[in-house]
């Protein structure tokens with residue numbers, strides 16, 4: 575495995591990455607670049623992904639069985655969709671030696687603890703995590719080593735988790751360029767419900783609504799999508815399985831945020847109906863300030879309309895130019 579990092583004293587002897595998609599392959603690339611593990615092995619369901627991962631040099635061995643991949647690893651990173659967690663953890667359990675650290679990248683943290691925790695033998699340390707970084711693309715070719723640069727990684731270790739295990743997982747993410755934040759799992763799920771999950775739900779809805787309109791009324795939705803709609807279509811292109819799993823596994827928090835959103839949008843509907851311009855303007859001024867705060871916090875990404883001219887139609891470079899939360 576090639577990399578520009580210090581391999582003389584890596585954090586881990588053997589890193590097993592279960593799931594070699596966008597996030598798993600980005601982690602493999604970052605770990606290799608920064609010399610974080612003496613060896614990296616992986617696991618994926620399909621032969622096609624396993625072959626692609628080997629071809630790309632992401633791992634020195636790829637397995638179909640999560641248990642075989644996890645055997646002998648001192649860090650196992652779960653990077654599959656949430657719906658695979660319970661099954662994968664059950665398959666891995668008997669292969670994990672005491673002292674092994676199991677962590678993950680899943681977008682909902684109470685679900686990780688619920689589905690993975692009970693499958694782990696005594697002495698195995700569970701350190702759930704969520705790198706707040708991603709793109710709308712999937713699969714091993716979509717990943718890149720810089721994905722986690724300048725992004726947050728939220729860790730939600732349950733009370734009593736081994737301190738050294740937490741520190742090693744933290745050190746790995748810091749080496750990948752991320753800043754660590756600790757949260758209670760339920761708090762994480764609430765925060766992400768409003769910052770990530772609800773915006774995706776709105777994007778999926780609006781693109782669906784516009785598509786239905788286009789079909790029924792021949793509206794020029796795609797033709798004029800350079801306006802606000804364009805950003806919604808990008809978000810709504812995100813992986814269907816991953817997002818299905820997020821909504822099913824963060825149901826309570828998403829429903830609570832949706833309830834609040836419905837109340838607020840009803841208030842706006844009323845303001846528009848009654849011509850209450852001041853209500854609209856006050857809100858829009860407030861939200862503009864929030865956007866300024868996001869930019870100031872270096873979490874804005876870019877939405878540069880010249881991207882295609884700058885980077886060409888294949889859109890390879892823009893992914894690096896506009897990392898964003900999933």
Ligand code: NAP
Pocket residue numbers: 592593594595596597598617618619620621623624640653654655656658661662679680681682704705706707708709710711712713714813816899900
């Ligand atoms: P992805 O690109 O679709 O990759 C998923 C990987 O998991 C694929 O390699 C897939 O193998 C493998 N997999 C699925 N089921 C499996 C099973 N039962 N056993 C073994 N491997 C299995 O997904 P991703 O975008 O990297 O997302 C992975 C996780 O990261 C999710 O839990 C998500 O919540 C979290 N996350 C995603 C983002 C984002 O923006 N995408 C950001 C932060 C966190 P095959 O290819 O063979 O099917």
